[in-house]
Amino acid sequence: MNASGRGHAPLLFPLLLLLTLAVGLLSITMGPAPIGISAMVSAIEGKGDPIVRAILLELRLPRAILGLLVGAMLGTGGAALQGYLRNPLAEPAVLGISPMAALGAVIAIYFNLADAHPWLVPLLAVLGAIAALLPLLRLSRKGESTLTLILAGMAIASLAEAGISLALNLAPSPFAAMEIMSWLLGSLEDRSFKDVLIALPCVAIGIAMLVGQGRALDALSLGEDGARSLGADLSRTRMILLFAIAIGVGGAVAVSGGIGFVGLVVPHLMRPFTDRSPSALLLPSAFAGAILLSAADIAVRVVPTATPLKLGVLTAFLGVPIFIHHLLRERRLW
Amino acid sequence: MVTITCRGVDVELGRQRILAGIDLEFAPGTLVGVIGPNGAGKSTLARAILNLIPVSAGSVTIDGADIARLSPAELARRIAYLPQGQELHWPLSVERLVGLGRLPHLAPFSRIGEADQAAIEAVMAQTGVLALRDRIANELSGGERARVMLARALATEAAALIVDEPLASLDPGHQIDVMTLLAGRARAGALVIVVLHDLAAAARYCDRLVLLDGGSVVGDGQPADVLSEDALAAVYGITAWRGEIGAMPLIMPLNRCR
Numbered sequence: 155m156n157a158s159g160r161g162h163a164p165l166l167f168p169l170l171l172l173l174t175l176a177v178g179l180l181s182i183t184m185g186p187a188p189i190g191i192s193a194m195v196s197a198i199e200g201k202g203d204p205i206v207r208a209i210l211l212e213l214r215l216p217r218a219i220l221g222l223l224v225g226a227m228l229g230t231g232g233a234a235l236q237g238y239l240r241n242p243l244a245e246p247a248v249l250g251i252s253p254m255a256a257l258g259a260v261i262a263i264y265f266n267l268a269d270a271h272p273w274l275v276p277l278l279a280v281l282g283a284i285a286a287l288l289p290l291l292r293l294s295r296k297g298e299s300t301l302t303l304i305l306a307g308m309a310i311a312s313l314a315e316a317g318i319s320l321a322l323n324l325a326p327s328p329f330a331a332m333e334i335m336s337w338l339l340g341s342l343e344d345r346s347f348k349d350v351l352i353a354l355p356c357v358a359i360g361i362a363m364l365v366g367q368g369r370a371l372d373a374l375s376l377g378e379d380g381a382r383s384l385g386a387d388l389s390r391t392r393m394i395l396l397f398a399i400a401i402g403v404g405g406a407v408a409v410s411g412g413i414g415f416v417g418l419v420v421p422h423l424m425r426p427f428t429d430r431s432p433s434a435l436l437l438p439s440a441f442a443g444a445i446l447l448s449a450a451d452i453a454v455r456v457v458p459t460a461t462p463l464k465l466g467v468l469t470a471f472l473g474v475p476i477f478i479h480h481l482l483r484e485r486r487l488w
Numbered sequence: 489m490v491t492i493t494c495r496g497v498d499v500e501l502g503r504q505r506i507l508a509g510i511d512l513e514f515a516p517g518t519l520v521g522v523i524g525p526n527g528a529g530k531s532t533l534a535r536a537i538l539n540l541i542p543v544s545a546g547s548v549t550i551d552g553a554d555i556a557r558l559s560p561a562e563l564a565r566r567i568a569y570l571p572q573g574q575e576l577h578w579p580l581s582v583e584r585l586v587g588l589g590r591l592p593h594l595a596p597f598s599r600i601g602e603a604d605q606a607a608i609e610a611v612m613a614q615t616g617v618l619a620l621r622d623r624i625a626n627e628l629s630g631g632e633r634a635r636v637m638l639a640r641a642l643a644t645e646a647a648a649l650i651v652d653e654p655l656a657s658l659d660p661g662h663q664i665d666v667m668t669l670l671a672g673r674a675r676a677g678a679l680v681i682v683v684l685h686d687l688a689a690a691a692r693y694c695d696r697l698v699l700l701d702g703g704s705v706v707g708d709g710q711p712a713d714v715l716s717e718d719a720l721a722a723v724y725g726i727t728a729w730r731g732e733i734g735a736m737p738l739i740m741p742l743n744r745c746r
Contacts, residue, residue, distance in 0.1 A: 240577040385564030385592040
């Protein structure tokens with residue numbers, strides 16, 4: 155039952171952990187320069203070819219870590235929001251938080267702020283996510299329904315998209331427009347430990363805050379009155395959830411760019427392996443998100459294309475068929 | 489054992505006054521039926537007692553403590569609630585759903601313990617849903633689902649229970665089962681407040697009836713006294729046949745009288 159571990163299939167966590175480690179390792183070994191396990195071990199020990207060592211520790215390792223972190227955050231965020239909004243269509247973008255994070259980054263790229271300081275792009279993305287919170291929190295204080303929250307989220311997302319379109323429209327050069335587009339498509343290419351430093355605390359705080367709300371999310375299975383009569387403090391839950399998504403997803407989007415579909419698909423894929431209660435879905439969705447995104451990030455390196463394939467493009471291409479297959483099989487049980 | 493007291497309770501939604509000047513005291517060990525026509529304020533009274541809707545004047549206390557000052561979890565441990573037409577948003581198993589009733593007792597990050605599991609088993613047995621424990625609750629018949637939802641409310645083992653329209657989708661056999669179960673809870677010392685439309689069930693099972701009309705209490709007392717010919721005509725606009733089998737009061741609505 156709740157939080158007792160009995161809400162999951164018995165082998166679910168060991169299997170997810172194993173898969174997470176496997177894709178993490180595979181992600182480190184994959185790339186234009188093939189690096190075997192022995193080279194990896196010597197690099198970690200501080201021995202071996204310094205170039206291999208540099209590739210491994212400065213390029214591959216941060217990329218692998220970021221794949222796991224961003225995926226975990228998007229998966230948990232999707233699961234928590236589906237539980238909170240009691241809507242199987244929910245994902246982090248639904249409250250307008252990730253589109254606003256994208257707008258923040260686009261503004262930084264538009265004004266060439268990255269040249270001033272490389273941290274400004276991710277910083278503005280996090281600020282964008284937090285800016286999306288202001289109207290949401292105002293509504294939340296007034297005790298508006300979840301439907302109002304979704305509608306406000308859609309409005310915020312539309313505004314963010316309009317802002318992004320404006321930036322593309324007024325882009326000073328085709329190169330600037332290209333750079334914005336490229337960021338929007340999402341990627342973990344050429345990331346460093348600086349990006350891990352941004353994403354790791356955001357994602358850790360975000361996931362911890364969401365997992366702490368599992369019980370309230372379970373109570374919400376019975377609707378708002380049902381949940382409150384079971385002792386859930388819904389205004390507190392809403393506040394924590396909004397902050398967690400803004401911090402966690404804001405931090406994730408800041409380093410990865412726009413990556414859609416993971417937050418929507420992952421909870422659906424995991425639900426059949428749990429007792430289908432929102433709390434039982436949170437951690438499996440973190441692992442599954444990490445696995446899915448890392449697998450997609452490996453795939454973008456393997457698929458031979460003239461221009462490098464972007465991660466956000468592939469997650470949608472991978473996610474949609476899996477999702478539709480899943481819907482056809484599971485259509486009655488959300 | 490708890491006593492719930494409403495003192496001068498007003499509830500307003502927008503500019504509309506739904507409840508006006510409600511003064512009621514509910515004692516432990518009684519099965520209280522709250523009756524009245526549609527829109528009389530029955531469900532609003534239940535929600536006001538549970539602090540699910542703010543009162544604009546007056547106060548609701550439980551054993552002398554203002555419910556607005558109790559933490560949500562503390563209130564949930566004292567009063568269990570089954571709303572009318574209880575919704576369920578995820579396809580949970582019956583056992584998992586009934587287990588939600590234990591949430592007010594669980595410390596943060598703690599697990600369902602032996603005592604919780606025993607309570608879950610006991611209420612599933614009482615409501616006759618043990619055989620359904622692994623079924624998905626959304627796939628049950630209306631009657632099965634109603635009993636499972638009642639089990640969920642009972643699983644809290646609160647000293648007070650408020651049930652809104654529990655008979656709506658039940659066949660006569662299960663209606664008798666549910667009302668007998670609620671009466672049994674009251675005999676065991678619980679305060680049970682049940683919102684009812686079925687006057688026959690109200691007359692037969694309840695120790696006390698509170699008749700609401702237009703947001704005010706217009707009758708309060710023994711069922712036979714509250715369901716008088718005049719009250720039925722004035723509040724419901726009906727005539728009814730009334731009688732007794734042994735000591736059991738019976739009532740059957742007959743015609744519109746206005």
